[in-house]
Amino acid sequence: MAFKTFPLIMIGFIGFIAIGLGNMGLFILFVGHAIIVPAATELSHVFFKVIGNMGTIDELDYHVMSTNVALLVPGSSYDSTRINVAPSYWMSQTLFLFGYILANAVSIRSLPVDPKMDKILISNRHSKANTVIITTIFFALIASLLRYQTHAETFKGMLAAVVVGGFLGYGWYQFAALCGARATDVFGVVQQIIPSSAKDETPMTCVYAPKP
Numbered sequence: 244m245a246f247k248t249f250p251l252i253m254i255g256f257i258g259f260i261a262i263g264l265g266n267m268g269l270f271i272l273f274v275g276h277a278i279i280v281p282a283a284t285e286l287s288h289v290f291f292k293v294i295g296n297m298g299t300i301d302e303l304d305y306h307v308m309s310t311n312v313a314l315l316v317p318g319s320s321y322d323s324t325r326i327n328v329a330p331s332y333w334m335s336q337t338l339f340l341f342g343y344i345l346a347n348a349v350s351i352r353s354l355p356v357d358p359k360m361d362k363i364l365i366s367n368r369h370s371k372a373n374t375v376i377i378t379t380i381f382f383a384l385i386a387s388l389l390r391y392q393t394h395a396e397t398f399k400g401m402l403a404a405v406v407v408g409g410f411l412g413y414g415w416y417q418f419a420a421l422c423g424a425r426a427t428d429v430f431g432v433v434q435q436i437i438p439s440s441a442k443d444e445t446p447m448t449c450v451y452a453p454k455p
Contacts (some may be wrong), residue, residue, distance in 0.1 A: 342412025
């Protein structure tokens with residue numbers, strides 16, 4: 244059940260953490276999940292329906308039987324015996340997340356190197372970014388494979404999900420960067436690196452001194 248409702252759990256968790264921590268990168272990611280991905284998925288469904296009516300592609304290439312596994316919300320009502328999965332909401336939401344995280348990690352990995360910064364700190368940043376990149380790709384492949392084995396997806400529908408979800412996630416990251424999020428750093432890798440100038444300054448504190 245957790246796997247079937249993963250996008251819903253993920254969106255709620257991201258929204259809660261984004262508001263609680265005030266993380267701009269996570270907040271923009273939440274907006275993308277809540278508004279942009281559903282709109283893009285619906286437009287894709289309309290597109291494939293139109294070309295399907297034209298006889299360009301077979302309906303079986305992008306439709307599956309309406310089951311609890313195929314529905315984004317298990318147990319919800321659906322007015323048709325078949326569901327358009329080009330892409331499915333599950334795949335588009337999931338790949339959007341992985342695309343956004345992957346773009347974030349690549350951007351952090353490619354940040355310019357400050358020659359005054361400790362080389363160990365730079366190496367740690369690269370190591371953490373590389374770990375996120377490898378882990379993201381691994382889990383994206385595993386999640387896609389497991390979802391496909393539920394028979395709630397089609398191969399061509401999953402290819403559409405890569406475009407609508409994955410590439411849209413990458414592009415949404417670029418938008419987040421333009422909005423001023425600090426390197427859109429979802430995992431706080433950049434914030435963990437303290438510049439040498441901060442270490443050289445004498446620590447200061449404010450002490451209340453009441454007047455007589």
